[in-house]
Amino acid sequence: MLAKQACRLINKTNPLVTNSMKARYYADTDFLDAGLGANPSFMWRSIMAAQGVVKQNCRRKIGDGRSTRVWQIPWLPCCDNGFPTTVPHEELKDILVHNLMTEDQKAWDVDVLNDLFNDRDRALIQQIPIPSRSRPDPWYWPLDDKGVFTAPRRVEFLNTFATELWKKIGLQDIIPGDESVTVLQILLNAFRTNNRDKRALVGLFCWGIWFRRNTWVWDKRSISVFGVQSMAMQLLQDWRRNQEQNEDSDHRNQRARTSRWCKPQEGWIKVNIDAACHHQLEFIGMGCVARDDSGRFLRARSERMQGGMSPREAEAWSFRAALSWMKLWKTQR
Template sequence: MNSFWWEKTGSNQRGLRWMSWDKLTYHKSEGGLGFRKIHLYHLALLSKQSWKLVSEPNSLVAQVFKAHYYTSSSFLEANLGANPRYVWRSLLETKYLLSRGVRRRIGSGHQTLIWDTPWLPDVSNPYIVSACPPGLQLSAVSSLRLSDTCGWDVDLLNEVFEERDKNLIQSIPLSQRECEDRWIWGADPLGKGIYTVKTMVLWGIWNARNNVVWNGKLTPTTIVFHTAMDQHAQWLKTNKRHENNAPSSIQQISTAWCPPPSCFFKCNVDAALFTDPPRIGVGCIICYSSGAVISDMCGSLPGSFSSIIAEALAIREVLKWINELNLSKVIVESDALVVVEALRSTIQDVSSLGLILEYCSSLASELHSSFSFVRRSANQMAHSLARSSGSLSGFVRRVFSQPSVVSFFNV
């Protein structure tokens, strides 16, 4: 490549090479021309193929490779083996890169071992650090769940795990439906668990290599990897600024509550976070088009969740309540813009949050219901109910046989 760059046009004479190819691959800010190594592009494309072997184990090509090279394990545990083909050698070169970012999303928990599997939501260390009690080496994550509810067995967690592991486990929301565990890409800057070819990561690795060769500076792999992902996230943020500055229909939303159209119901929902003990509060109020309140609900769920997951869980609980009331054509209003946009989006999300959103979208479709964003000032009643649920250990639900009209217009 260096010969091609410095060669004189239309001449067989070799040009004077003013700079080595390695230095040409430096970023322009570092004195180079920003060229990429073809090998790195090749490695990025191979990584995507290797990711398919991990994330789609039932595909034909994955089953063929498994039968030949890792019959009793997974791709992430595979070795080179005897007489490997060139294709297998190439794919195996990407195993280390994948192992740094791969994570296990918990569905039922039956297919994931508690120890020696990266399933905790921790960027720096997704593994259990607590000592494994004798005889539990092959225990699955499903053994940590309560059999009669969709929650964690807190007493068991307190008995077996250290504080760090216990808190991380409780921050994982559990699915309301039986679904398989699956591999996701934990380094996705959008948080959806989708693997894509990020040449910026490879570029960061290449820069780290250059620092070792030319400057004698060794950068830890974790710092190289996460710095590159942070840079990519900043790039996405910068390129979306023009979208944020553009006029939005959200800016036209009224700051006061308004009743739903005729023959529709409206359900306002909100979540609140509590720390002692860690749990989330849920509040909702359901009214008819006349403004008459027909039901309200407040309660709490145990667990230390992020604000986004807490809002999604609140919507899930509300939809379950709406289903029990046999209501349909319900407009579910929330002041969590990120969650509402995610529920409306058609982009695939295989993360733990995506599992909740998938359940909510599916149930809302069955109920012929929809989601709408509303400002906090128009959601004060649900917010107050969520905040008042701090002392509750379960849920309090009320249905009014003689609905009363409550004025939301001045709230």
């Protein structure tokens, strides 16, 4: 996907975005020769990570040759290396492909080619047809039959490292042998045919592969298969633990919602008590509230005592204090 965005920049698919990026990051050059700059954004860093892939695999299709520099842009029809391998003369480093054509722009100037290029470069140049009508030099993707950039569908997901990882955790069955199946289809099938834990495992290992890729791009640090596996399994355990805690919390909240104050029998008074222990300040506090059989508030009391107690002892002291308070109140029920 990053390489596709880079191809859109060099093809000027969106002129507004392309001109904005060019003005900000590569005003005096083109994308293939651009650098990160002094203060690059995260988006620009990400696109620049794919610059090498684009530079290695894309090619310039020759039209009038007026926008293609001979030694700075890949334009030769060779999948391995689109740049000329001939060492240029110092004064000829910035010449354009246009300068290699005859005056009528309908053929290659053989004398110029013989003077400037080695056998390999000369043979490749002469394979390039010159269009009958003058037109700009577009970019194309030689790995695709239509010349349009297509991201490798299974490279990152099914490369050697990833395949070894899937086999190590016993998920090699999710990878079909049919090369026409896309990564999206593989993942959809894995999520449809597996239980929740296995779906979580697939998602976490995909994240682990992507994290390993970013660690190498930004920090030049490689993570082993065991490292990715350990990291993903730890995340899975944390996720399961969090799910269990959420379920316990839901049960507690349900119990809390169903636990309600109940009225006493007719003619009786109900007293609720509670206690709190403050170990750092070394004191305990208690509180009690009295309500009648209709739930009407009657009176309340709180008390504080210096000293340290366990929670059980504090509750017992609170119960005793409430009984003494009720005794002073002179009620029998």
